[in-house]
Amino acid sequence: MSVASATRAAKSTTRPGGTLYRGHEGMWSWVLHRITGVAIFFFLLVHILDTAVVRISPEAYNAVISSYQNPLMGVGEIGLVGAIVFHALNGLRIIAIDYWRKGVKYQRAMFWTVIAVWVVLMAAFIPRQIIVIISEVQG
Amino acid sequence: MTTIATPRSPYTRSPRRGLNWEKAGWLYMRISGVILVVLILGHLFVNLMLGEGVKGIDFAFVAGKWASPFWQVWDVLMLWLALIHGANGMRTIVNDYATTRGMRVTLKTFIGISAVGLILLGTLVATTFDPCPQVSVDQLDLLPSFCPPQ
Numbered sequence: 001m002s003v004a005s006a007t008r009a010a011k012s013t014t015r016p017g018g019t020l021y022r023g024h025e026g027m028w029s030w031v032l033h034r035i036t037g038v039a040i041f042f043f044l045l046v047h048i049l050d051t052a053v054v055r056i057s058p059e060a061y062n063a064v065i066s067s068y069q070n071p072l073m074g075v076g077e078i079g080l081v082g083a084i085v086f087h088a089l090n091g092l093r094i095i096a097i098d099y100w101r102k103g104v105k106y107q108r109a110m111f112w113t114v115i116a117v118w119v120v121l122m123a124a125f126i127p128r129q130i131i132v133i134i135s136e137v138q139g
Numbered sequence: 140m141t142t143i144a145t146p147r148s149p150y151t152r153s154p155r156r157g158l159n160w161e162k163a164g165w166l167y168m169r170i171s172g173v174i175l176v177v178l179i180l181g182h183l184f185v186n187l188m189l190g191e192g193v194k195g196i197d198f199a200f201v202a203g204k205w206a207s208p209f210w211q212v213w214d215v216l217m218l219w220l221a222l223i224h225g226a227n228g229m230r231t232i233v234n235d236y237a238t239t240r241g242m243r244v245t246l247k248t249f250i251g252i253s254a255v256g257l258i259l260l261g262t263l264v265a266t267t268f269d270p271c272p273q274v275s276v277d278q279l280d281l282l283p284s285f286c287p288p289q
Protein backbone atom coordinates (compact mmCIF):
# COMPACT_ATOMS: atom_id res chain seq x y z
CA MET A 1 0.00 0.00 0.00
CA SER A 2 1.38 3.40 -0.91
CA VAL A 3 1.55 6.19 1.66
CA ALA A 4 -1.19 8.06 -0.17
CA SER A 5 -3.59 5.13 -0.23
CA ALA A 6 -2.77 4.30 3.39
CA THR A 7 -3.74 7.84 4.41
CA ARG A 8 -6.89 7.59 2.33
CA ALA A 9 -7.80 4.31 4.00
CA ALA A 10 -7.20 5.79 7.46
CA LYS A 11 -9.40 8.77 6.67
CA SER A 12 -12.34 6.86 5.25
CA THR A 13 -13.98 6.01 8.53
CA THR A 14 -17.51 5.85 7.17
CA ARG A 15 -17.04 3.33 4.38
CA PRO A 16 -14.72 0.49 5.24
CA GLY A 17 -13.43 -1.06 2.07
CA GLY A 18 -10.89 -3.55 0.94
CA THR A 19 -12.64 -6.65 2.22
CA LEU A 20 -15.20 -8.75 0.45
CA TYR A 21 -17.74 -8.75 3.26
CA ARG A 22 -17.64 -5.48 5.20
CA GLY A 23 -20.28 -2.93 4.45
CA HIS A 24 -22.88 -2.90 1.71
CA GLU A 25 -25.47 -5.54 0.85
CA GLY A 26 -23.28 -8.53 1.73
CA MET A 27 -22.79 -7.45 5.34
CA TRP A 28 -26.26 -6.08 6.00
CA SER A 29 -28.00 -9.16 4.63
CA TRP A 30 -25.85 -11.23 6.99
CA VAL A 31 -26.63 -9.00 9.98
CA LEU A 32 -30.36 -9.14 9.25
CA HIS A 33 -30.26 -12.90 8.65
CA ARG A 34 -28.57 -13.45 12.02
CA ILE A 35 -30.87 -11.14 14.01
CA THR A 36 -34.03 -12.55 12.42
CA GLY A 37 -32.78 -16.13 12.95
CA VAL A 38 -32.30 -15.54 16.69
CA ALA A 39 -35.64 -13.75 17.03
CA ILE A 40 -37.52 -16.53 15.24
CA PHE A 41 -35.79 -19.16 17.37
CA PHE A 42 -36.94 -17.55 20.64
CA PHE A 43 -40.45 -17.04 19.29
CA LEU A 44 -40.56 -20.70 18.25
CA LEU A 45 -39.71 -21.84 21.79
CA VAL A 46 -42.66 -19.85 23.17
CA HIS A 47 -44.95 -20.83 20.30
CA ILE A 48 -44.48 -24.57 20.91
CA LEU A 49 -45.28 -24.06 24.60
CA ASP A 50 -48.44 -22.03 23.91
CA THR A 51 -49.61 -24.56 21.33
CA ALA A 52 -48.96 -27.44 23.75
CA VAL A 53 -51.78 -26.02 25.91
CA VAL A 54 -54.34 -27.44 23.36
CA ARG A 55 -53.54 -30.77 24.98
CA ILE A 56 -54.69 -29.50 28.42
CA SER A 57 -58.22 -28.26 27.66
CA PRO A 58 -60.14 -26.18 25.09
CA GLU A 59 -60.74 -23.54 27.76
CA ALA A 60 -57.05 -23.27 28.70
CA TYR A 61 -55.96 -23.04 25.05
CA ASN A 62 -58.47 -20.34 24.21
CA ALA A 63 -57.33 -18.35 27.24
CA VAL A 64 -53.66 -18.57 26.19
CA ILE A 65 -54.25 -17.84 22.51
CA SER A 66 -56.46 -14.85 23.31
CA SER A 67 -53.35 -13.16 24.70
CA TYR A 68 -52.17 -12.98 21.06
CA GLN A 69 -55.44 -11.41 19.97
CA ASN A 70 -54.99 -7.75 20.92
CA PRO A 71 -53.63 -4.74 19.02
CA LEU A 72 -50.20 -4.82 20.68
CA MET A 73 -49.58 -8.44 19.71
CA GLY A 74 -51.23 -7.77 16.35
CA VAL A 75 -48.53 -5.22 15.58
CA GLY A 76 -45.89 -7.59 17.00
CA GLU A 77 -47.10 -10.26 14.57
CA ILE A 78 -46.36 -7.89 11.71
CA GLY A 79 -42.76 -7.70 12.98
CA LEU A 80 -42.60 -11.47 13.40
CA VAL A 81 -43.95 -12.19 9.92
CA GLY A 82 -41.58 -9.56 8.51
CA ALA A 83 -38.62 -11.27 10.20
CA ILE A 84 -39.63 -14.75 9.03
CA VAL A 85 -40.29 -13.65 5.45
CA PHE A 86 -36.92 -11.86 5.27
CA HIS A 87 -35.05 -14.86 6.74
CA ALA A 88 -36.82 -17.27 4.38
CA LEU A 89 -36.15 -15.21 1.23
CA ASN A 90 -32.58 -14.33 2.16
CA GLY A 91 -32.00 -17.99 3.09
CA LEU A 92 -32.88 -18.90 -0.49
CA ARG A 93 -30.42 -16.21 -1.63
CA ILE A 94 -27.66 -17.75 0.52
CA ILE A 95 -28.40 -21.18 -0.97
CA ALA A 96 -28.28 -19.69 -4.48
CA ILE A 97 -24.91 -18.05 -3.72
CA ASP A 98 -23.58 -21.45 -2.59
CA TYR A 99 -24.96 -23.63 -5.37
CA TRP A 100 -25.74 -21.48 -8.41
CA ARG A 101 -22.74 -20.88 -10.68
CA LYS A 102 -23.56 -17.21 -11.05
CA GLY A 103 -24.72 -16.81 -7.47
CA VAL A 104 -21.76 -14.76 -6.27
CA LYS A 105 -21.90 -12.50 -9.29
CA TYR A 106 -25.55 -11.72 -8.70
CA GLN A 107 -25.58 -11.71 -4.88
CA ARG A 108 -26.19 -7.96 -4.76
CA ALA A 109 -29.02 -8.10 -7.30
CA MET A 110 -30.48 -11.05 -5.40
CA PHE A 111 -30.39 -9.03 -2.16
CA TRP A 112 -32.49 -6.29 -3.73
CA THR A 113 -34.79 -8.94 -5.20
CA VAL A 114 -35.25 -10.30 -1.68
CA ILE A 115 -36.15 -6.80 -0.47
CA ALA A 116 -38.58 -6.29 -3.37
CA VAL A 117 -40.36 -9.62 -2.82
CA TRP A 118 -40.42 -8.88 0.92
CA VAL A 119 -42.14 -5.55 0.26
CA VAL A 120 -44.73 -7.23 -1.97
CA LEU A 121 -45.51 -9.98 0.56
CA MET A 122 -45.70 -7.50 3.43
CA ALA A 123 -47.95 -5.26 1.34
CA ALA A 124 -50.29 -8.25 1.09
CA PHE A 125 -50.09 -9.11 4.79
CA ILE A 126 -50.11 -5.75 6.60
CA PRO A 127 -53.52 -4.45 5.36
CA ARG A 128 -55.02 -7.87 6.08
CA GLN A 129 -53.59 -7.82 9.59
CA ILE A 130 -54.77 -4.25 10.22
CA ILE A 131 -58.32 -5.32 9.37
CA VAL A 132 -57.96 -8.22 11.83
CA ILE A 133 -56.62 -5.87 14.54
CA ILE A 134 -59.52 -3.45 14.05
CA SER A 135 -62.06 -6.27 14.23
CA GLU A 136 -60.38 -7.48 17.44
CA VAL A 137 -60.80 -4.04 18.99
CA GLN A 138 -64.44 -3.90 17.91
CA GLY A 139 -65.00 -7.34 19.42
CA MET B 140 11.63 -31.11 13.40
CA THR B 141 8.88 -29.61 11.28
CA THR B 142 9.28 -29.92 7.57
CA ILE B 143 8.06 -27.07 5.46
CA ALA B 144 6.30 -28.01 2.23
CA THR B 145 7.93 -27.05 -1.02
CA PRO B 146 6.78 -23.55 -1.98
CA ARG B 147 3.87 -23.52 -4.46
CA SER B 148 3.12 -27.19 -3.87
CA PRO B 149 -0.62 -27.81 -4.31
CA TYR B 150 -2.81 -27.74 -1.22
CA THR B 151 -3.69 -31.15 0.08
CA ARG B 152 -6.38 -31.75 2.65
CA SER B 153 -5.37 -33.63 5.73
CA PRO B 154 -7.07 -37.01 5.56
CA ARG B 155 -10.03 -37.29 7.91
CA ARG B 156 -12.03 -40.28 8.78
CA GLY B 157 -15.70 -40.62 9.54
CA LEU B 158 -18.55 -38.22 9.05
CA ASN B 159 -17.73 -34.52 8.82
CA TRP B 160 -20.35 -33.19 11.24
CA GLU B 161 -19.68 -29.53 10.52
CA LYS B 162 -20.29 -30.16 6.83
CA ALA B 163 -23.41 -32.21 7.57
CA GLY B 164 -24.74 -29.31 9.65
CA TRP B 165 -23.97 -26.85 6.85
CA LEU B 166 -25.82 -29.05 4.36
CA TYR B 167 -28.72 -29.54 6.77
CA MET B 168 -29.20 -25.76 7.09
CA ARG B 169 -29.71 -25.56 3.34
CA ILE B 170 -31.87 -28.63 2.82
CA SER B 171 -34.12 -27.87 5.80
CA GLY B 172 -34.24 -24.22 4.70
CA VAL B 173 -35.74 -25.05 1.31
CA ILE B 174 -38.40 -27.30 2.84
CA LEU B 175 -39.13 -24.80 5.62
CA VAL B 176 -39.91 -22.06 3.12
CA VAL B 177 -42.89 -24.12 1.92
CA LEU B 178 -43.94 -25.35 5.37
CA ILE B 179 -43.63 -22.01 7.20
CA LEU B 180 -45.01 -19.71 4.52
CA GLY B 181 -47.90 -22.18 4.04
CA HIS B 182 -48.46 -22.20 7.82
CA LEU B 183 -48.53 -18.40 7.97
CA PHE B 184 -50.83 -18.16 4.97
CA VAL B 185 -53.39 -20.65 6.26
CA ASN B 186 -53.37 -19.39 9.86
CA LEU B 187 -52.99 -15.63 9.41
CA MET B 188 -54.25 -14.73 5.93
CA LEU B 189 -57.18 -17.08 5.27
CA GLY B 190 -60.39 -16.96 7.29
CA GLU B 191 -60.39 -14.49 10.13
CA GLY B 192 -56.61 -14.31 10.57
CA VAL B 193 -55.18 -14.70 14.07
CA LYS B 194 -58.58 -13.65 15.46
CA GLY B 195 -60.06 -16.91 14.22
CA ILE B 196 -57.56 -19.14 16.03
CA ASP B 197 -58.98 -21.09 18.95
CA PHE B 198 -59.30 -24.70 20.08
CA ALA B 199 -61.87 -25.49 17.39
CA PHE B 200 -59.56 -24.09 14.69
CA VAL B 201 -56.62 -26.25 15.81
CA ALA B 202 -58.92 -29.28 16.21
CA GLY B 203 -60.21 -28.74 12.68
CA LYS B 204 -56.66 -28.84 11.33
CA TRP B 205 -55.33 -31.69 13.46
CA ALA B 206 -58.35 -33.87 12.78
CA SER B 207 -56.54 -34.43 9.50
CA PRO B 208 -53.27 -36.38 9.27
CA PHE B 209 -52.20 -33.97 6.52
CA TRP B 210 -51.80 -31.06 8.95
CA GLN B 211 -50.45 -33.30 11.71
CA VAL B 212 -47.64 -34.46 9.42
CA TRP B 213 -47.12 -30.89 8.14
CA ASP B 214 -46.79 -29.48 11.65
CA VAL B 215 -44.63 -32.27 13.09
CA LEU B 216 -42.28 -32.02 10.10
CA MET B 217 -42.12 -28.25 10.52
CA LEU B 218 -41.43 -28.69 14.24
CA TRP B 219 -38.47 -31.02 13.75
CA LEU B 220 -36.94 -29.22 10.80
CA ALA B 221 -37.30 -25.72 12.31
CA LEU B 222 -36.07 -26.56 15.81
CA ILE B 223 -33.02 -28.46 14.61
CA HIS B 224 -32.29 -25.72 12.05
CA GLY B 225 -32.74 -22.99 14.66
CA ALA B 226 -30.72 -24.80 17.32
CA ASN B 227 -27.87 -25.47 14.88
CA GLY B 228 -27.95 -21.82 13.81
CA MET B 229 -27.80 -20.73 17.46
CA ARG B 230 -24.84 -23.06 17.93
CA THR B 231 -22.99 -21.26 15.14
CA ILE B 232 -23.73 -17.92 16.76
CA VAL B 233 -22.55 -19.11 20.19
CA ASN B 234 -19.33 -20.37 18.58
CA ASP B 235 -18.87 -16.92 17.05
CA TYR B 236 -19.44 -14.80 20.13
CA ALA B 237 -18.90 -16.79 23.34
CA THR B 238 -15.26 -16.30 24.28
CA THR B 239 -14.66 -18.93 26.94
CA ARG B 240 -15.04 -22.67 26.70
CA GLY B 241 -17.26 -22.75 29.77
CA MET B 242 -19.65 -20.21 28.29
CA ARG B 243 -19.82 -22.08 24.99
CA VAL B 244 -20.55 -25.40 26.67
CA THR B 245 -23.21 -23.83 28.96
CA LEU B 246 -25.05 -22.00 26.19
CA LYS B 247 -24.96 -24.94 23.80
CA THR B 248 -26.23 -27.23 26.54
CA PHE B 249 -29.21 -24.92 27.09
CA ILE B 250 -29.90 -24.77 23.35
CA GLY B 251 -29.68 -28.55 23.01
CA ILE B 252 -31.93 -29.26 25.99
CA SER B 253 -34.56 -26.75 24.80
CA ALA B 254 -34.55 -28.16 21.29
CA VAL B 255 -34.78 -31.83 22.30
CA GLY B 256 -37.37 -31.13 25.02
CA LEU B 257 -39.61 -29.06 22.76
CA ILE B 258 -39.35 -31.52 19.86
CA LEU B 259 -40.54 -34.29 22.17
CA LEU B 260 -43.29 -32.14 23.70
CA GLY B 261 -44.52 -30.84 20.34
CA THR B 262 -44.50 -34.26 18.69
CA LEU B 263 -46.41 -35.74 21.61
CA VAL B 264 -48.98 -32.94 21.56
CA ALA B 265 -49.62 -33.10 17.83
CA THR B 266 -49.79 -36.90 17.60
CA THR B 267 -51.87 -37.65 20.72
CA PHE B 268 -54.26 -34.74 20.17
CA ASP B 269 -57.99 -35.44 20.56
CA PRO B 270 -60.17 -32.94 18.65
CA CYS B 271 -63.27 -33.98 20.62
CA PRO B 272 -62.26 -34.33 24.29
CA GLN B 273 -64.74 -34.81 27.12
CA VAL B 274 -65.61 -31.38 28.48
CA SER B 275 -68.08 -29.95 30.96
CA VAL B 276 -71.46 -28.82 29.57
CA ASP B 277 -70.62 -25.11 29.63
CA GLN B 278 -67.61 -25.73 27.38
CA LEU B 279 -69.34 -27.78 24.69
CA ASP B 280 -69.45 -24.77 22.37
CA LEU B 281 -65.63 -24.58 22.42
CA LEU B 282 -65.43 -27.88 20.50
CA PRO B 283 -65.38 -28.06 16.70
CA SER B 284 -68.79 -28.47 15.06
CA PHE B 285 -67.97 -31.96 13.70
CA CYS B 286 -67.72 -33.52 17.19
CA PRO B 287 -70.47 -36.05 18.00
CA PRO B 288 -72.86 -34.99 20.78
CA GLN B 289 -71.57 -35.91 24.23
Ligand code: HEM
Pocket residue numbers: 033034036037038040041044084087088089090091092094095165168169171172173175176179221222224225226227228229231232
Ligand atom coordinates in the same frame (compact mmCIF):
# COMPACT_ATOMS: atom_id res chain seq x y z
C1 HEM C 1 -38.20 -20.22 6.38
C2 HEM C 1 -37.25 -20.94 5.91
C3 HEM C 1 -35.81 -20.78 6.31
C4 HEM C 1 -34.75 -20.72 5.44
C5 HEM C 1 -34.81 -20.78 3.92
C6 HEM C 1 -33.56 -20.60 6.24
C7 HEM C 1 -32.28 -20.57 5.71
C8 HEM C 1 -31.15 -20.43 6.44
C9 HEM C 1 -29.81 -20.50 5.91
C10 HEM C 1 -29.45 -20.82 4.46
C11 HEM C 1 -28.96 -20.24 6.93
C12 HEM C 1 -27.45 -20.08 6.81
C13 HEM C 1 -26.66 -21.19 7.35
C14 HEM C 1 -25.19 -20.92 7.11
O1 HEM C 1 -24.77 -19.77 6.93
O2 HEM C 1 -24.46 -21.90 7.10
C15 HEM C 1 -29.75 -20.00 8.12
C16 HEM C 1 -29.23 -19.69 9.34
C17 HEM C 1 -29.98 -19.58 10.49
N1 HEM C 1 -31.34 -19.81 10.61
FE1 HEM C 1 -32.61 -20.16 9.10
N2 HEM C 1 -33.89 -20.57 7.57
C18 HEM C 1 -35.26 -20.69 7.67
C19 HEM C 1 -35.99 -20.75 8.83
C20 HEM C 1 -35.47 -20.59 10.12
C21 HEM C 1 -36.21 -20.73 11.36
C22 HEM C 1 -37.68 -21.14 11.47
C23 HEM C 1 -35.34 -20.44 12.38
C24 HEM C 1 -35.58 -20.47 13.88
C25 HEM C 1 -36.09 -21.47 14.51
C26 HEM C 1 -34.07 -20.13 11.79
C27 HEM C 1 -32.94 -19.79 12.50
C28 HEM C 1 -31.69 -19.63 11.95
C29 HEM C 1 -30.52 -19.26 12.71
C30 HEM C 1 -30.47 -18.97 14.21
C31 HEM C 1 -29.45 -19.23 11.79
C32 HEM C 1 -27.98 -18.90 12.08
C33 HEM C 1 -27.70 -17.50 11.60
C34 HEM C 1 -26.23 -17.20 11.52
O3 HEM C 1 -25.38 -18.11 11.62
O4 HEM C 1 -25.91 -16.02 11.33
N3 HEM C 1 -34.18 -20.23 10.41
N4 HEM C 1 -31.08 -20.13 7.79
